[in-house]
Every structure is written in structure tokens, then in C-alpha cells.
Amino acid sequence: xxxxxxxxxxxxxxxxxxxxxxxxxxxxxxxxxxxxxxxxxxxxxxxxxxxxxxxxxxxxxxxxxxxxxxxxxxxxxxxxxxxxxxxxxxxxxxxxxxxxxxxxxxxxxxxxxxxxxxxxxxxxxxxxxxxxxxxxxxxxxxxxxxxxxxxxxxxxxxxxxxxxxxxxxxxxxxxxxxxxxxxxxxxxxxxxxxxxxxxxxxxxxxxxxxxxxxxxxxxxxxxxxxxxxxxxxxxxxxxxxxxxxxxxxxxxxxxxxxxxxxxxxxxxxxxxxxxxxxxxxxxxxxxxxxxxxxxxxxxxxxxxxxxxxxxxxxxxxxxxxxxxxxxxxxxxxxxxxxxxxxxxxxxxxxxxxxxxxxxxxxxxxxxxxxxxxxxxxxxxxxxxxxxxxxxxxxxxxxxxxxxxxxxxxxxxxxxxxxxxxxxxxxxxxxxxxxxxxxxxxxxxxxxxxxxxxxxxxxxxxxxxxxxxxxxxxxxxxxxxxxxxxxxxxxxxxxxxxxxxxxxxxxxxxxxxxxxxxxxxxxxxxxxxxxxxxxxxxxxxxxxxxxxxxxxxxxxxxxxxxxxxxxxxxxxxxxxxxxxxxxxxxxxxxxxxxxxxxxxxxxxxxxxxxxxxxxxxxxxxxxxxxxxxxxxxxxxxxxxxxxxxxxxxxxxxxxxxxx
Numbered sequence: 001x002x003x004x005x006x007x008x009x010x011x012x013x014x015x016x017x018x019x020x021x022x023x024x025x026x027x028x029x030x031x032x033x034x035x036x037x038x039x040x041x042x043x044x045x046x047x048x049x050x051x052x053x054x055x056x057x058x059x060x061x062x063x064x065x066x067x068x069x070x071x072x073x074x075x076x077x078x079x080x081x082x083x084x085x086x087x088x089x090x091x092x093x094x095x096x097x098x099x100x101x102x103x104x105x106x107x108x109x110x111x112x113x114x115x116x117x118x119x120x121x122x123x124x125x126x127x128x129x130x131x132x133x134x135x136x137x138x139x140x141x142x143x144x145x146x147x148x149x150x151x152x153x154x155x156x157x158x159x160x161x162x163x164x165x166x167x168x169x170x171x172x173x174x175x176x177x178x179x180x181x182x183x184x185x186x187x188x189x190x191x192x193x194x195x196x197x198x199x200x201x202x203x204x205x206x207x208x209x210x211x212x213x214x215x216x217x218x219x220x221x222x223x224x225x226x227x228x229x230x231x232x233x234x235x236x237x238x239x240x241x242x243x244x245x246x247x248x249x250x251x252x253x254x255x256x257x258x259x260x261x262x263x264x265x266x267x268x269x270x271x272x273x274x275x276x277x278x279x280x281x282x283x284x285x286x287x288x289x290x291x292x293x294x295x296x297x298x299x300x301x302x303x304x305x306x307x308x309x310x311x312x313x314x315x316x317x318x319x320x321x322x323x324x325x326x327x328x329x330x331x332x333x334x335x336x337x338x339x340x341x342x343x344x345x346x347x348x349x350x351x352x353x354x355x356x357x358x359x360x361x362x363x364x365x366x367x368x369x370x371x372x373x374x375x376x377x378x379x380x381x382x383x384x385x386x387x388x389x390x391x392x393x394x395x396x397x398x399x400x401x402x403x404x405x406x407x408x409x410x411x412x413x414x415x416x417x418x419x420x421x422x423x424x425x426x427x428x429x430x431x432x433x434x435x436x437x438x439x440x441x442x443x444x445x446x447x448x449x450x451x452x453x454x455x456x457x458x459x460x461x462x463x464x465x466x467x468x469x470x471x472x473x474x475x476x477x478x479x480x481x482x483x484x485x486x487x488x489x490x491x492x493x494x495x496x497x498x499x500x501x502x503x504x505x506x507x508x509x510x511x512x513x514x515x516x517x518x519x520x521x522x523x524x525x526x527x528x529x530x531x532x533x534x535x536x537x538x539x540x541x542x543x544x545x546x547x548x549x550x551x552x553x554x555x556x557x558x559x560x561x562x563x564x565x566x567x568x569x570x571x572x573x574x575x576x577x578x579x580x581x582x583x584x585x586x587x588x589x590x591x592x593x594x595x596x597x598x599x600x601x602x603x604x605x606x607x608x609x610x611x612x613x614x615x616x617x618x619x620x621x622x623x624x625x626x627x628x629x630x631x632x633x634x635x636x637x638x639x640x641x642x643x644x645x646x647x648x649x650x651x652x653x654x655x656x657x658x
Contacts, residue, residue: 339367
């Protein structure tokens, strides 16, 4: 083991065996840990969502009671609608898969890109807000290092997530629990300590509402209420996270997902709605440099003493510190679900295929790095300003919400299933809520800087379209090659294969699925070395990626598929009159299994020469290098270092004009 390997193992942990049937059970999250990992984004929004909504009411604070009810109902409704999405799409994928399957690929692309950008902003604003909260407890001189602290925290979370989802969630669980328990206690105390005002609260709210309508008119009062409702929209971000991350949940995923969604809905609706009621009951005032939560805690607990000890002051500091820390946990949602959305988009060729590859820790490594680097870029460009980030935030998630709810409504109209009217009603109400919040949010935030989010999303969509077009061109070429090569292979006569001769020249060919690429390489070997090789060995390394990483059964299915494809190559070589055999393995990376398998083949055939096909483009550039891996050259480099002869066979990709 090299020094780098030892260092990597120390930082990221040891390799995990994808062939271990128990590995999926050990890596999956029960509902409680899923609530922590996926629910922190929504729960942390109670630091700023209810505050933004309450302050927007101005002198009409009595509307906060309606706002609390509307907030709780919105959380419950959207959560219920996403529970139906979980039932309909048990393999996960969330808004991207829903929009793709029910509305079409174009809508799926819009939903997926909006969601990925939203997760980038989730990471950025969570870490930036968390650092600001922590720095508020330190001497002012530390504030000049704010961006440095932000980048260090981001880098630390990237490393934590490269170790594994479960490991990262387990480490951050105590922070999440302390935040939740302390705020539940605070809300309960805030309500019961003002229980004498509760009977008159409803009467006063109705009276003041009537007075407001008489003075301003019903339309003006409704606008104030809807504006506050929309400005508090950050409260609802993160609700879709469970449906996106079903693959990491403990089987049965649907049951676990619905439990997680119930925990998320209950905790978020209680916390957000409860804080709004506490603001109203305590008549908390906005003080410059303080959050409403800080003022609320100070009002309720600030005077507490215990034998002369300023207990209230200490509780204030500890609870506010937990509010800062929970924001770091909230960034986890972006790191957990962002790579999974990218993985699903990679399956459909909207983004580079390597974004669905797994690391040796069985993590969507490239996706985690992509989200981390994108968030760092956003943080550097905005200098970590929460004021700028909060304007950019919470727009895109409602694009995804709206498309998901629209797709589900159309599905229930077209499908004849029991209780479909009830299911339709839930999604339809969710659609109306999502569209209204989206419309008001864009209207209010667009000129202030919200347009930047939309521009970034549109640019991302444009890049995805270019990537998909490139992959489609390659697929079209492969289809033509398949048609030609299969015809050539069918023209071959039947021969009786000779016995194995280990001392004879042997061609070892790396292949994947049976098709034109492999047949072309096989025929090329004959063209270059006519009548030289007597044996053929076909080797295939099955890669377990995000698409197939769904359980031990999926890995077995992948292995069975590889075996069937290799048998076709063996029969083809036999028809040409050669002895042939096949070797395969299943791994997370093609290169992982190369050395071991090639050494094994070399021991059996001392005159083996290894061949691997490589797509060669008419115009080789950075774009093609990013979209296609360099596995062929990597295999050649490994074999050549071991003194094993290897040859890369070019397969030309000629650009066609349509």
C-alpha cells in the first residue's frame, strides 16, 4: 500500500465490498436517521422562514395566526402529496423522475436542473448562515475571516460525505436532536406561559382583521397575507428530499420513506407554526443585529436564574449556537440528494455518465465533488453573503414542486385506481399552493437578484441539452455499427472449436454488451494479425453504479446479464473456429478488477496479448474528454507497467450532419 493509499484510507475510510449481500442493509438509513439527514434542511429553515414571513406583516401582526395555520397546512399538504409520489415511484428520483415520466423528458430536464441548482444554494446558504451565527459569539475581529471559515466548513463536509452518507449523518445527529428538542421545549413553554392570552387571541385576531378590511379593503389585506406566506417559502424547502433519496433508505423503502415524511411534516409544521404563534403571543420586536428567534429566547428565558447563576443567558447562547450548527447539518440535504439527482440525470445522458459512478466507499463521489465545487464557486462569487444568497434561494424548489404536482394531477386523471379523486385533490391543492408561492416569489425576488438563479438554471439546461445531443450522436453511430457488425457476424460459417492450447498465442479482449463495438474490435484483431491468434478470452468488468446500486438482487442481475452477453462472444469466436472462454467480475470501477483478472489470465496463457477498444472522435477536445472516460488508456498503462503487452484498438466516431 502506497503512502497515498494509507492517507486516503485514514481520511475517507477503508473500501467497502459491493458484492457483500449485507452491505446494502448496513449502508441504508432507518426512518430516524433519514429524518436527520434529509429533514435538517426543512427544520433549519425555521431560523429564517417564519421570521421573514412575520416581519413582512408590518403593523398587521394579528395575521400571524392565519399564517401559522397556512404554514402548517402547506407543510402537511405538500408532504402528503410527496408521500403519494413515493408510492408511485418506489425506486426514488423525486421531482426529476416524476416530471420525466409523467410530463416528458423536457419537463424532467427543467425540474432536474432547477433541483440541482437549488441544492447548490442549499449548501451555500446553510453553511454561510451557520458561520455567521457562530461568528456572532466570537470577537468582531474574527468576522474578516468569514469566507475562510465558510470554505473550510464546506471542504470538511465534502470529506465527510466522501466517507459515506450514514457516517456523515451519524456524526451530525446530536446537533440535530439538540436543536429540535430545545426548540420544541421553547415553543411549548412560550405558549403555556401565555396561556391566559390564548382565549382572547382568536377573538382579537378576528376583530383586527375586520378593522383592517374596513380600512384597507379585502384585496389589500389578502395581499399582505399572501406576501408573508410567500416570503416564508424557505420553510418548505427540503420536503422533496425524501422522494429523491429513497435508494439510501432501509427496505422496504416506501414504508421507510413515508415514515420519514411523516416525521419531517410533523416536526416542521410544529416548529414553523409554533414559532409564529410565539412571536405573536410575546409581541416580540425586531432588534437590529438580532434574529427574531434570539429576541424570543431572550424574552422567554433571559431572566432565568438558578441560585444567582444566569441560567437564561447560558441557555440563550446554547440554543442560538444550536441554530448555527443545525445549518451545517442542513447542508447535508444538498450533499445527499444533489448527487442522486445528478445520478438519475446521468442515466438519461443529460449530464456526464461519470456522475453515476460509485467510489470504493460506495458513494456517488463525483456527484459529491461536483456539488461541493459548485457551492464553493457560488460562495466565492457572493463572498458568502447571506443577504445575496437568500434572494437567490427558494425559487427553484417551487419550480420542481409545481411540475411534480402537475404531473401527479395528470396521472390521477388518466389512471383508474381506487380513491383517485382523493389522491387528485391532494396533489391539486399542492399544485395551487406551489404555483401561488412560485409566482409571488419570482415577482418579489426577480429584480432584487432572483433573476441570477433563473439565469444559472437556464445555462445549466443549455449545457445539458448539448451533452445529451453529443451522447445521442454517439448512440446513433453505435446503432449503425451494431447493425453492420451483427450482419457480418451472421454471415460467418459454423466451425467446430479446437481444444484449448495454453501455449498458443491468445487474444484477450475487453468487452461490455454484445454489439457492434465488441464485434468490430474482434474483427479488427483478425485484420491486423491474420491467422496469428488461436485462443480468444473475453473479459468484462461489470461496473456497479448509481443505476444498479439498489440492492444485492440488482448486483446479481447485473452479473447474470454480463454472463449472458459474454456467452454470445464465446459462441461468435467458436463459429470462427477459435477456442474461446469468458471471464467476468463485478466491481465499482473497471480498473479495480483489471490487475487481478489479467494476472490470472497471464498465468493460464503465457502468450497473451490484451486488446481494448477506444472511441476516437473526429474532433477531440475538452468536451469529449469530460463526457467519455479514458479507461482504455488507463488499462493499457496498468498492463504495460506489469510488462504485459496491450494494444488500444480505435473505433472512429465520425460526426454526422442531420
